Amino acid sequence: MQKILILDYGSQYTQLIARKIRELQAYCEIHPHDWLAENINAFAPSGIILSGGPNSAMAAGAPAIQPAVFSAGVPVLGLCYGMQVMALALGGEVEVATHHEYGQATVHADHTASLFAGLPQEPLPVLMSHGDRVLRPPAGFTIIAKSDSSPVAAMADETRRLYGLQFHPETAHTLHGREILERFVRGICQVKATWTMSNFVTRETEVIRRRVGDEGVLLGLSGGVDSAVVAALLHHAIGEQLHCVLVDHGLMRAGEADEVKTVFEDHFGVNLTIINAADKFFSALRGVEDPEEKRRHIGRLFVEEFEAQARKFSDTVRWLAQGTIYPDVVESAGDGAGKAVIKSHHNVGGLPERLNLKLLEPLRNLFKDEVRQLGLTLSLPERLVQRHPFPGPGLAVRVLGEVTPERAEIARQADAVYMEELETTTLYATVSQAFAVLLPVRSVGVMGDDRTYDNVVALRAVTTDDFMTADWARLPDDFLARVSSRIINTVAGVNRVVYDISSKPPATVEWE
Secondary structure, eight states: EEEEEEEEESSSTTHHHHHHHTTTTOOOEEEEOOOOHHHHHOOOSEEEEEEOSSOOOOOOTTOOOOOOHHHSSEEEEEEEEEHHHHHHHHEEEEEEEEEEEEEEEEEEEESOOOOOOOOOOOOEEEEEEEEEEEOOTTTTTTTEEEEOOOOOOOETTTTEEEESSSSSSSSSTSSTTTHHHHHHIIIIOOOSSOHHHHHHHHHHHHHHHHHTOEEEEEEEOSSSSHHHHHHHHHHHHHHHGGGEEEOOOOSOOOHHHHHHHHIIIIIOEEEEEEEHHHHHHHHHHHHHOHHHHHHHHHHHHHHHHHHHHHHHHTTTEEEOOOOOHHHHHHHHOOOSSOOOOOOOOOOSSSOOOOGGEEEEEETTOOOOHHHHHHHHHHTOOOHTTTTOOOOOTGGGGOOOOOOOHHHHHHHHHHHHHHHHHHHTOOOOSSEEEEEEEEEEEEEEEEEEEEEEEEEEEEEEEESSSSSEEOOOOOHHHHHHHHHHHHHHHHHHTTEEEEEEEOOBBTSSSSSO
């Protein structure tokens, strides 16, 4: 299979590069900039992209390029820091710029160059984010774009098929960025558009059948998109060898367990066991307020429940399937380039050895939008496939402070009202994620002639392309007023509703 290798130097935009390449129906993977030469050769890329990064190329010990990148004999595209270290490695000159370029800029491109051929002739708006700049390109390179502050905003050696861009074509702020990447991937690297979900189903089905053989697979269904799509894919591949378990911990969305049963057991005929473990989870969470401690307790109990269930199938089950997706892998592993682990994902890193099960992660190389496309390809209901993300610990991290059955039910009911109104008004599809949060505060109110001292619910809705950054959704005032009124009048114990207008960064999408 043709594929693009992305070597990561720690840029916040690296996942965006991969997503843009995938949108071109070309397969790609992200690996650390110091990936071993034998790994690069074994991967056999059709082209290599060097990401940006936070370092100065001029600093002592700054990440460099290993010779295997050039000896691979395939086209190479350096972006921002990737261009600077390419220039240094090949004998060019890089300096610390006296005038840094951060944000929107304009470049004047040579439209005879292959990266810019066919683009509109006017100056190109781009996103710049750099402190160093290439002062002189290496021998064999020509300057193919300039900006007011960058004498070499882009460079190319068409003979050796080596290219550098000082700006970021992967971001929405660079006009025609997609087309520039397409010229590299499709035109220069000659990668065909074969990365489709239909092809993925065919290939992955063969892989699953070959790996699993006649052994059984255990999968935890959560009600979320990832686990649902894994279940559909595995059922398509191995049928009754799949055993699904839904642990109802009392922290799911309203009606979620019933919906999972209807879709997978009643419609698809999947072997499904539903375990009511709410009492165990609430008991473990009693008195716990720290969000990381909540996650640890919930993760531990999940493992215990799966371990107990696996023992029941000990004669046939040899695999545990998980809904790990590519951002989970990248965020949990870091990148070896000085970029911090963003957050720990409970489904990355293998299993406790006592489970004695092999790990099966068929979505491990997919982004979220690809997972949704795969779900539709496998005939899952669109409502389930397009459902907003839901945290692994469920409502436990949307009930701030101690989680009790009563407080979880308040959050669940408030969220159900919010979701119903979003879906009724067709606003649901216009936001990337929305939910209700029960705050650990109470406020004074008046209902009828009586004074109340009840709970506060916060509503959250964001728009985003990648969840690395997000903006708060500008929902209509009359809509928010209607949701607030319904929650206060129908959810017992709530007398105040607020709306979160924080963006990411500095806030995060979830509150915990």
